[in-house]
Amino acid sequence: xxxxxxxxxxxxxxxxxxxxxxxxxxxxxxxxxxxxxxxxxxxxxxxxxxxxxxxxxxxxxxxxxxxxxxxxxxxxxxxxxxxxxxxxxxxxxxxxxxxxxxxxxxxxxxxxxxxxxxxxxxxxxxxxxxxxxxxxxxxxxxxxxxxxxxxxxxxxxxxxxxxxxxxxxxxxxxxxxxxxxxxxxxxxxxxxxxxxxxxxxxxxxxxxxxxxxxxxxxxxxxxxxxxxxxxxxxxxxxxxxxxxxxxxxxxxxxxxxxxxxxxxxxxxxxxxxxxxxxxxxxxxxxxxx
Amino acid sequence: xxxxxxxxxxxxxxxxxxxxxxxxxxxxxxxxxxxxxxxxxxxxxxxxxxxxxxxxxxxxxxxxxxxxxxxxxxxxxxxxxxxxxxxxxxxxxxxxxxxxxxxxxxxxxxxxxxxxxxxxxxxxxxxxxxxxxxxxxxxxxxxxxxxxxxxxxxxxxxxxxxxxxxxxxxxxxxxxxxxxxxxxxxxxxxxxxxxxxxxxxxxxxxxxxxxxxxxxxxxxxxxxxxxxxxxxxxxxxxxxxxxxxxxxxxxxxxxxxxxxxxxxxxxxxxxxxxxxxxxxxxxxxxxxxxxxxxxxxxxxxxxxxxxxxxxxxxxxx
Numbered sequence: 001x002x003x004x005x006x007x008x009x010x011x012x013x014x015x016x017x018x019x020x021x022x023x024x025x026x027x028x029x030x031x032x033x034x035x036x037x038x039x040x041x042x043x044x045x046x047x048x049x050x051x052x053x054x055x056x057x058x059x060x061x062x063x064x065x066x067x068x069x070x071x072x073x074x075x076x077x078x079x080x081x082x083x084x085x086x087x088x089x090x091x092x093x094x095x096x097x098x099x100x101x102x103x104x105x106x107x108x109x110x111x112x113x114x115x116x117x118x119x120x121x122x123x124x125x126x127x128x129x130x131x132x133x134x135x136x137x138x139x140x141x142x143x144x145x146x147x148x149x150x151x152x153x154x155x156x157x158x159x160x161x162x163x164x165x166x167x168x169x170x171x172x173x174x175x176x177x178x179x180x181x182x183x184x185x186x187x188x189x190x191x192x193x194x195x196x197x198x199x200x201x202x203x204x205x206x207x208x209x210x211x212x213x214x215x216x217x218x219x220x221x222x223x224x225x226x227x228x229x230x231x232x233x234x235x236x237x238x239x240x241x242x243x244x245x246x247x248x249x250x251x252x253x254x255x256x257x258x259x260x261x262x263x264x265x266x267x268x269x270x271x272x273x274x275x276x277x278x279x280x281x282x283x284x285x286x287x288x289x
Numbered sequence: 290x291x292x293x294x295x296x297x298x299x300x301x302x303x304x305x306x307x308x309x310x311x312x313x314x315x316x317x318x319x320x321x322x323x324x325x326x327x328x329x330x331x332x333x334x335x336x337x338x339x340x341x342x343x344x345x346x347x348x349x350x351x352x353x354x355x356x357x358x359x360x361x362x363x364x365x366x367x368x369x370x371x372x373x374x375x376x377x378x379x380x381x382x383x384x385x386x387x388x389x390x391x392x393x394x395x396x397x398x399x400x401x402x403x404x405x406x407x408x409x410x411x412x413x414x415x416x417x418x419x420x421x422x423x424x425x426x427x428x429x430x431x432x433x434x435x436x437x438x439x440x441x442x443x444x445x446x447x448x449x450x451x452x453x454x455x456x457x458x459x460x461x462x463x464x465x466x467x468x469x470x471x472x473x474x475x476x477x478x479x480x481x482x483x484x485x486x487x488x489x490x491x492x493x494x495x496x497x498x499x500x501x502x503x504x505x506x507x508x509x510x511x512x513x514x515x516x517x518x519x520x521x522x523x524x525x526x527x528x529x530x531x532x533x534x535x536x537x538x539x540x541x542x543x544x545x546x547x548x549x550x551x552x553x554x555x556x557x558x559x560x561x562x563x564x565x566x567x568x569x570x571x572x573x574x575x576x577x578x579x580x581x582x583x584x585x586x587x588x589x590x591x592x593x594x595x596x597x598x599x600x601x602x603x604x605x606x
Contacts, residue, residue, distance in 0.1 A: 024397055113380075
C-alpha cells in the first residue's frame with residue numbers, strides 16, 4: 001500500500017501569528033461555506049429567503065388581475081415595505097430563523113455529525129476556529145439575505161416602473177435600499193453572534209431560540225430599558241422609514257445610529273468572546289450528545 | 290534506555306471523570322517511540338486515554354505532555370500529533386482528496402503544500418484511484434483508510450489510532466499493519482487500541498493493559514508476562530525423547546505441571562521460574578543427548594497476559 005510512495009520535502013506552514021491565523025481562517029471559510037451554502041444546512045435558508053421574494057412577486061402581479069393598491073404612491077408603498085415586509089417579515093422571521101439554522105449548527109451540527117474533532121485536532125487556536133466559523137456564517141447569511149432584500153425591494157417597483165426614475169434614482173429609494181442592506185448585514189452579525197453562543201451552550205437550542213423570538217416580538221411593548229436588551233431594537237433605530245408598531249407600542253427615545261451600530265458591534269464582540277471561551281474549553285464527548 | 294521528556298508521551302497521575310463516572314484513574318506512565326498497543330475490554334478507558342493524549346479531553350487531575358508539549362499550545366502540539374479516531378464520520382459532500390487537503394489548509398499549509406501532502410497521504414493509504422470520489426460512496430475499509438490518510442498527512446511524530454483495523458478485510462489489515470510498522474521504523478510513536486489480540490501481538494513493541502479505568506500492566510509483553518507470578522510460565526518443548534525429559538524435569542520444585550503433547554513429540558511445561566527451567570533444559574540436553582526441535586514460550590503473548598490479568602470478558606477475536 002505505502003511502499004511506492006515517495007515523500008518529498010515537507011512543505012512549511014507559517015509559525016503562530018497573523019499570517020497563520022489568516023490562512024487558517026481562509027481554510028475554515030472554504031470548508032464551512034461549502035456546508036453553509038451547498039449542504040443540507042442551506043435548504044431552510046434558501047426556503048426562508050424565497051418567501052419574501054414570493055410575497056413581493058405575488059404583489060407585483062396583482063395589477064394583472066385588476067387589483068389597485070395605490071401602487072403609484074411610493075411613500076405609502078415604501079411604508080408598506082418597511083413595516084410589513086422588511087421589519088415584520090424579513091428581520092423578525094426570515095433573517096431570525098435563517099440565523100438560527102446556520103449559526104446554531106456551526107458547532108452543534110458538527111457535534112451531531114461527529115466531525116468536529118477534525119478541527120480540534122488541527123494546529124489551530126480554538127479562538128481562531130470560533131472566529132472562522134462565525135465569519136463563514138456571516139458571509140453565508142449576508143450573501144443570501146442581502147440578495148433577498150435587494151430582490152424583494154426591487155420588486156416593490158414592479159407594479160410602478162415609472163417610480164424607478166422618480167423615487168429610486170431621483171428620490172430617497174436608493175438610500176432606503178442601502179439602509180435595508182446595511183440593517184440586514186447588522187442583523188446577520190447580531191443574531192449570528194447570539195445563536196452561535198446558544199448553539200454552544202444548549203444541546204437543543206430550539207427552546208432558547210423560541211424564547212428569544214418571543215422577546216424580540218414583544219420588544220415594542222417593553223419599557224425603554226428592557227427594549228435595549230435586544231437586537232431588533234437597534235435595528236429598528238436604523239430603519240430609513242419610521243415603523244408604525246401599532247397602538248399598544250411603548251414609544252421610547254430612539255437610539256441614534258451613532259450609538260446603535262457601535263453598540264450592536266460591541267455586543268457581537270462580547271458574545272463572540274464568550275463563544276470563543278466555550279470553544280476553548282470544549283471537550284469532544286460525542287456519546288453524550 | 291533513558292528517554293528525554295521531549296521523546297515521550299507522559300501521563301503523571303492523570304485521572305479523568307465524566308461527572309461521577311470514571312474514565313481513567315491515577316495513570317502514570319511514559320510511552321517511548323515505537324508501537325504501543327492499548328488493550329482492554331469495552332469501557333476500560335482506552336478511548337479516554339487516547340482522547341486525553343490528543344487534547345480532545347482535559348484531565349480532571351494530573352498532567353499530560355506529549356513530546357514535552359501541552360495541547361494548550363495548539364500550533365506546536367497538533368503539528369506533532371495525528372489521531373485516527375474510531376468515529377466513522379466525515380464532513381459532508383467532500384471527496385477523499387478534498388477532505389485531506391481541506392484540513393491541511395486549516396493546518397496553515399499553502400495551497401500547493403497542502404495539495405502535495407494530500408496526494409502523498411492518499412497514495413500512502415492506497416486510495417489514489419478513489420481520491421476524487423465522494424467519501425459518502427466509500428466502503429467501510431476505504432473510509433478507515435482515508436481517515437488514516439488524513440491523520441498522517443501532515444507527517445506527525447505521534448500517531449494515535451483508535452481501532453484502526455476495524456472493518457478492514459484481511460489483505461487491507463496486513464497492508465495497514467505494514468504501514469504502522471513502517472511509520473514506527475521512521476521513528477514515530479504509534480499508539481494503537483485494538484480488540485484483535487493476535488494482531489496486537491504481531492504489531493506491538495509494548496502493551497498497556499487497561500481494566501475499569503486502571504492500568505493493570507504496561508511494558509514489553511515478555512516483561513509483563515514475567516511479572517505475572519500468579520500464573521506459572523508455560524514453555525513448549527519439541528524433542529525426540531519427551532518422556533525422558535518429563536521424568537527428569539518433574540523432579541524440580543519450580544515445575545508445577547508437565548503435559549505430553551498429543552503427537553507425543555513434545556511437552557508443555559508449566560514453571561514458576563522460567564530462567565531456572567531453561568538452564569535445567571540445557572543441562573538435560575547435554576547429559577541425555579536429547580535432540581531439541583523447538584523451545585518456545587506458550588503463553589508469552591498478549592492474549593495469555595490479557596486473560597491472566599483481565600479475564601476473557603470483553604475480549605475480541
